[in-house]
Amino acid sequence: MFRRLAISFGAAASIILLIASLVIIYEVHYHLMMFEEDVKGFGESSALVHHFEQALLSSIIWTAAGSLILVAVISYFVAKNLSRPLVQMRKAAEKMAGGELEVRIETIGNDELNDLGTSLNELASQLQKQEEARKTLTADVAHELRTPLATVKSHIEAIEDGIFDPTPERMSGLREEIDRLIYLVQDLEQLTDMESPQFTLKKESVNLGELLLKNAEPLKASFTQKGVLLNLNTQGNTVVEADPKRIAQIMFNLMSNALKYTPSGGRVNAEVFEEIGSVVLAVKDTGIGIKEAELDRIFDRFYRTEKSRNREYGGSGIGLTIAKKLVDAHCGDIWVESKPGYGTAFYVRLYK
Numbered sequence: 001m002f003r004r005l006a007i008s009f010g011a012a013a014s015i016i017l018l019i020a021s022l023v024i025i026y027e028v029h030y031h032l033m034m035f036e037e038d039v040k041g042f043g044e045s046s047a048l049v050h051h052f053e054q055a056l057l058s059s060i061i062w063t064a065a066g067s068l069i070l071v072a073v074i075s076y077f078v079a080k081n082l083s084r085p086l087v088q089m090r091k092a093a094e095k096m097a098g099g100e101l102e103v104r105i106e107t108i109g110n111d112e113l114n115d116l117g118t119s120l121n122e123l124a125s126q127l128q129k130q131e132e133a134r135k136t137l138t139a140d141v142a143h144e145l146r147t148p149l150a151t152v153k154s155h156i157e158a159i160e161d162g163i164f165d166p167t168p169e170r171m172s173g174l175r176e177e178i179d180r181l182i183y184l185v186q187d188l189e190q191l192t193d194m195e196s197p198q199f200t201l202k203k204e205s206v207n208l209g210e211l212l213l214k215n216a217e218p219l220k221a222s223f224t225q226k227g228v229l230l231n232l233n234t235q236g237n238t239v240v241e242a243d244p245k246r247i248a249q250i251m252f253n254l255m256s257n258a259l260k261y262t263p264s265g266g267r268v269n270a271e272v273f274e275e276i277g278s279v280v281l282a283v284k285d286t287g288i289g290i291k292e293a294e295l296d297r298i299f300d301r302f303y304r305t306e307k308s309r310n311r312e313y314g315g316s317g318i319g320l321t322i323a324k325k326l327v328d329a330h331c332g333d334i335w336v337e338s339k340p341g342y343g344t345a346f347y348v349r350l351y352k
């Protein structure tokens with residue numbers, strides 16, 4: 001780059017000098033000839049003309065030589081200055097490719113080179129963020145897998161060593177642990193699916209009220225079994241453009257949470273109602289509630305409140321993350337209101 005610039009500068013300067021010299025020599029010679037013709041008897045002083053031409057030629061040669069050196073020196077520095085940021089960027093890009101994502105390019109001023117530098121810096125910080133997210137995800141997944149796997153392993157070892165009898169309860173306990181692992185893997189699959197660039201919604205006109213009634217059906221048995229009352233309610237025109245499968249997923253995640261975190265004897269109200277310009281889904285329970293300090297963290301990946309970390313509730317902590325991502329994909333809003341000991345209400349608003 002630098003060499004190419006220097007060569008182009010040098011070549012342009014030499015060509016200009018050459019043309020200028022030729023023109024000067026030709027013009028001077030031509031005019032002197034005319035002068036000789038005009039002024040008779042000039043022949044005697046032709047030595048003067050000769051010396052004059054000689055002086056002119058040498059001064060042109062010296063000027064040309066001096067200018068060429070000057071151009072060479074100037075173009076060397078100009079080219080070096082121009083190519084320096086490019087060289088710096090190339091080096092930075094090579095470092096980034098090698099995994100050193102903390103490198104940044106110095107950007108001063110606001111020309112195109114600087115814009116390029118800024119873009120490269122942004123690229124690096126995006127890559128850095130993704131890399132960090134990937135690391136935490138891997139660490140979290142490893143952590144989530146470790147506990148159930150360790151439990152299953154120690155139980156099986158105890159059974160093998162004859163310390164534990166493989167009673168039906170123990171076996172079903174083991175199966176539950178394995179189920180938990182399966183759910184975790186399914187949740188993770190969904191989450192990756194949603195985060196992939198290929199993720200798209202298959203939108204159509206959906207009646208959210210009807211969808212709620214339909215999707216609550218298979219859950220009714222679990223509610224009855226636990227002794228939690230499920231009330232369903234829908235009001236107004238609840239048709240919106242949405243992906244029915246994804247909305248069903250949101251409803252399932254919210255309702256199964258409500259069931260999970262509501263003790264028997266409690267109640268869950270799931271409703272869909274029309275508001276001006278939007279449709280709202282509300283899932284309200286009379287369950288254990290969530291502390292205010294934890295409210296804004298429950299949508300985080302793997303986050304579970306202190307209370308729900310024990311075996312009794314133990315989920316993966318991904319259900320709400322998935323729900324939020326799906327609501328975001330629909331450009332809707334999701335929020336929660338809760339009072340520990342009294343209950344929790346989750347709301348989803350989708351715009352018409």
Ligand SMILES: Nc1ncnc2c1ncn2[C@@H]1O[C@H](COP(=O)(O)OP(=O)(O)O)[C@@H](O)[C@H]1O
Pocket residue numbers: 253257258261285287288289290298299303304305306307308314315316317318319320321344
């Ligand atoms: N209806 C609810 N009542 C009380 N706490 C809830 C409710 N829904 C969610 N939570 C809290 O939010 C956390 C995250 O929810 P979620 O992402 O669905 O994970 P989990 O797999 O634990 O259900 C839960 O662990 C629980 O602590």
Ligand SMILES: [Mg+2]
Pocket residue numbers: 253256257315317318319320
């Ligand atoms: Mg859940």
